[in-house]
Amino acid sequence: MTSFNPTVTTSTNRSPWERRLDFDAIAPGFAKAMAALDHAAVAQADRAELSPSLRELVRLRASQLNGCAYCVDMHAKDARACGDHDERIDALPAWREAPFYSPAEAAALELAEAITLCAEGHVPESVWMSAAQWFSPIELSALVCLVTTVNAWNRIGVSTRAWLPGTYER
Numbered sequence: 001m002t003s004f005n006p007t008v009t010t011s012t013n014r015s016p017w018e019r020r021l022d023f024d025a026i027a028p029g030f031a032k033a034m035a036a037l038d039h040a041a042v043a044q045a046d047r048a049e050l051s052p053s054l055r056e057l058v059r060l061r062a063s064q065l066n067g068c069a070y071c072v073d074m075h076a077k078d079a080r081a082c083g084d085h086d087e088r089i090d091a092l093p094a095w096r097e098a099p100f101y102s103p104a105e106a107a108a109l110e111l112a113e114a115i116t117l118c119a120e121g122h123v124p125e126s127v128w129m130s131a132a133q134w135f136s137p138i139e140l141s142a143l144v145c146l147v148t149t150v151n152a153w154n155r156i157g158v159s160t161r162a163w164l165p166g167t168y169e170r
Helices: 028-048 052-066 069-081 086-090 092-097 103-116 125-134 137-160
Strands: none
Touching: 028 137, 052 069, 052 092, 052 103, 052 137, 069 086, 069 137, 086 092, 092 103, 103 125, 103 137, 125 137
16 A cells, blocks of 8 residues: 555545546656657558548547547547538537548548447457558558557546646647
8 A cells, every 4th residue: 555645636526527646747657658659650640641630530539439528629629720620520429420521531430439449349340341441551550550549548538537628738
């Protein structure tokens, strides 16, 4: 058992918006490794020449599914900053019913959802093959890298509330 640490909030009456753990201060080595992983995913997306819009859409959709309010806020802001339209960002939770996404984007979103929810049924072959119709192997690898990385960030954010919604600035 360790001694009391003021960087960990232990109140049972904690607001849902209150930080549970100052993750960056408590686990700086891991936080730095996560940042490096994120940079590697972005570098792979650069190498694959994935559009900034698609990058943000798949990261935003994964963050929505995981319920990470900070990451939803971040990736919505980043999507807008790269020129994506509000209607596409706002309709993302219902992307299957919305006319705002290309067939390639729909395949990428479906793949992002399958990766994010892989415990529910793995990534179905049909989902992978649909994405493979639109994306080259390097592009597929970039999508996997982006979605995997944002899922890791989401799990840290949801469990620790280390980063508060609304505090992200580009």
